[in-house]
Amino acid sequence: MFARTLFDPEHDAWRAEVAAFLSAEITPHHDAWVAARKTPRAAWAQAGAAGLLARALPPAYGGAGRDFRDSAIIIEELARHRVHGLFTCLQSDIVAPFILRLGTEAQKMRLLPGIAQGEVLAALALTEPQGGSALSTMTTTARSSGDSLVLNGCKTHISNGSVADVVIVAAKSERGSIGDQPGLSLILVETERPGVHQEAIEKTGMAALDTGQITLTDCVVPRSNVLGGEGMGFVYLMSFLGVERLVLAIYAQACSERLLQDLIRDCDARHTPNGSVLDHQNPRFSLAELYSDCAVNRSFIDQCIPLVQEGRFDPKQACIAKLRTTATLKKLAALGVQLRGAGGISGETGARASQDLLDASVQSIWGGTSEILLDLIGRSMASGL
Incomplete structure (x- = not known):
């Protein structure tokens, strides 16, 4: 619709490839996903196989080592095809960069290849019932217990919240307050752990995109699951x-x-x-x-x-x-x-x-x-x- 100078011929070829994949594999099924209020996990694996997930990650972690323009093309084509159930940028451009830039080598090798392949679904949990995404009012806590942290709190309206295998949880820390901001830690929480309860939230808009609530009740995670430094989350x-x-x-x-x-x-x-x-x-x-x-x-x-x-x-x-x-x-x-x-x-x-x-x-x-x-x-x- 508007003249653009941002992309080169290689990007144009990638756009055509993304559009062809969405037209053949996703849009014929998307209305059914909207009606069912869920997107099948197999669609994420299809997207991973087609190279649509975590494309900017280095090849060592399952990505293609491409720049952000490739990601922008995927996001634009999802919108133009009216696809919201398979919101690939959640995995690729929101969650994966946290792990890539803050994670230890062990954390990166454990999680990033699965995220890139669509075999591991991930989420970022900030929003809470009482204060939206306001960091200063966050009540979820991470209490020290030896070499572990004990998490308690509730996160709501989390994209991929009820289906994610791993969630980056922001929680108040016993360390690291900055001015009037509490110390926050970003913690990798595998949803199979005891004390994690996930449930889907029914909504009228973007119904095929999973949105969930995650409740943490005395959920114990090892300190090695912290991303970056404790208390540095803000x-x-x-x-x-x-x-x-x-x-x-x-x-x-x-x-x-x-x-x-x-x-x-x-x-x-x-x-x-x-x-x-x-x-x-x-x-x-x-x-x-x-x-x-x-x-x-x-x-x-x-x-x-x-x-x-x-x-x-x-x-x-x-x-x-x-x-x-x-x-x-x-x-x-x-x-x-x-x-x-x-x-x-x-x-x-x-x-x-x-x-x-x-x-x-x-x-x-x-x-x-x-x-x-x-x-x-x-x-x-x-x-x-």
């Missing part, structure tokens, strides 16, 4: 969450472009006594405004993507990217219902338009709500002058 999260939010912004931007293309096509095909919907000035103005928003967002995101690979990425940029793209997506999804008239609320088209609106609403919540992002941007402004 520092690590401030570094890693920026990339997570950029990943979600890339997905939201590609969703916006797909919805905009579909809506323009449907408006052009929908006739009124005075021509198509596009022959009317008000719909044209509304679409032009959102087209402009998409164009600006696309330019901003394409500036951010290379910075990840160069290690110069600013977490504030990720907040801006996610805030803008998800706001544009919600406006587009709402307009998609309105401009289709009765077709926006009935029949197959109405079901799709209504689901797009629900799915868009999820995207302004996960990875930090829009309100949290605004607050983070606002707090950072003085230091950024």
Whole structure:
């Protein structure tokens, strides 16, 4: 939809390969996954075999050693094919980097090849019932007990939460407080351990993407399961969450472009006594405004993507990217219902338009709500002058 200079011919070939895999192996089944409220584990293994998981990992750990642009292409194609049940970037670009950068060699060899192959499903557990993803209100604890840690607490609305084999759990530590922030540790918890209870959460948006609650009751894990240093979790999260939010912004931007293309096509095909919907000035103005928003967002995101690979990425940029793209997506999804008239609320088209609106609403919540992002941007402004 927009001219881009970010990718080379090798990336274009990779995009075609990803699109072909999704069209042949995933999209024919995705509606059934939505209806069943779950994605089969076999689909993750298929994605791993096709090279769609943890592609940026070094070959020694099961990856292809590629740069972040390959990951961006996968994320964009998932959005364009309206696939959310197989949210590969959760494994590849959110969980795997924590283990790669913070893990010991033993931790990396034990987990990363399985994550890359889709044989080990992983999750990141931050959000809690009483405080969302606010780190300062976290109540999950990791109490020392000799060479072990005893975990107690509840994590909720965790992507892959009820199906994950291993979860990175953020918990209050007895060490490492920083100013008014509690010391936090990031701990690898195998979900087969005693004291771990997983359950799925029913939701209306992105229904095929597993979302779960994880309760930890006197769950004992060896101290060797800590990622990085004990009590250093807050520092690590401030570094890693920026990339997570950029990943979600890339997905939201590609969703916006797909919805905009579909809506323009449907408006052009929908006739009124005075021509198509596009022959009317008000719909044209509304679409032009959102087209402009998409164009600006696309330019901003394409500036951010290379910075990840160069290690110069600013977490504030990720907040801006996610805030803008998800706001544009919600406006587009709402307009998609309105401009289709009765077709926006009935029949197959109405079901799709209504689901797009629900799915868009999820995207302004996960990875930090829009309100949290605004607050983070606002707090950072003085230091950024």
